[in-house]
Amino acid sequence: NAGVTQTPKFQVLKTGQSMTLQCAQDMNHEYMSWYRQDPGMGLRLIHYSVGAGITDQGEVPNGYNVSRSTTEDFPLRLLSAAPSQTSVYFCASLTGAGGNTIYFGEGSWLTVV
Amino acid sequence: EDQVTQSPEALRLQEGESSSLNCSYTVSGLRGLFWYRQDPGKGPEFLFTLYSAGEEKEKERLKATLTKKESFLHITAPKPEDSATYLCAVRGGAQKLVFGQGTRLTINP
Numbered sequence: 001n002a003g004v005t006q007t008p009k010f011q012v013l014k015t016g017q018s019m020t021l022q023c024a025q026d027m028n029h030e031y032m033s034w035y036r037q038d039p040g041m042g043l044r045l046i047h048y049s050v051g052a053g054i055t056d057q058g059e060v061p062n063g064y065n066v067s068r069s070t071t072e073d074f075p076l077r078l079l080s081a082a083p084s085q086t087s088v089y090f091c092a093s094l095t096g097a098g099g100n101t102i103y104f105g106e107g108s109w110l111t112v113v
Numbered sequence: 114e115d116q117v118t119q120s121p122e123a124l125r126l127q128e129g130e131s132s133s134l135n136c137s138y139t140v141s142g143l144r145g146l147f148w149y150r151q152d153p154g155k156g157p158e159f160l161f162t163l164y165s166a167g168e169e170k171e172k173e174r175l176k177a178t179l180t181k182k183e184s185f186l187h188i189t190a191p192k193p194e195d196s197a198t199y200l201c202a203v204r205g206g207a208q209k210l211v212f213g214q215g216t217r218l219t220i221n222p
Binding site for chain 2: 054
């Protein structure tokens with residue numbers, strides 16, 4: 001049982017490049033989400049999904065796309081990277097309405113130069 | 114709109130000095146309030162989940178309580194290893210998880 005697997009752990013991008021952060025969970029969780037965390041701040045919700053084929057925007061969705069074609073995978077795409085997207089990104093998953101524990105990936109440190 | 118506000122932003126205590134962290138929330142149909150701790154450079158670590166007003170949970174020197182508008186994380190006789198950022202999150206009727214900005218706790222020996 002691997003839990004939540006998030007890749008890559010570190011990435012440096014040039015402004016304007018695109019990339020995808022991968023997130024996979026093997027716990028059959030309906031809910032998955034992406035957060036960004038900037039220095040000294042909490043986790044801000046980018047996008048979330050309550051099941052395969054369903055996604056919705058969080059607090060800071062601009063510049064990011066997501067899709068949920070399977071229950072297991074929830075990739076986050078940066079369309080045209082900007083320095084303002086330099087941050088630490090966390091993927092999280094949770095079981096259905098009664099879920100009592102949020103499972104986090106290990107984080108992805110992204111630098112846009 | 115679901116919202117979470119944590120206070121204070123930062124707190125410094127002496128070892129053994131008890132205190133409380135606050136998490137105020139507005140949510141439509143609470144489905145869970147979560148407390149996590151986070152050490153620098155690491156992911157959040159699970160502490161507690163509370164579901165209804167009046168509920169309390171304890172773990173070592175930590176105790177979490179919940180009312181209809183806020184949650185408190187009480188820290189009794191803290192030690193330096195309790196230094197961390199403490200995060201609060203709520204899950205509402207739309208099922209999305211929303212976090213507060215966190216409280217940075219420093220315990221001086």
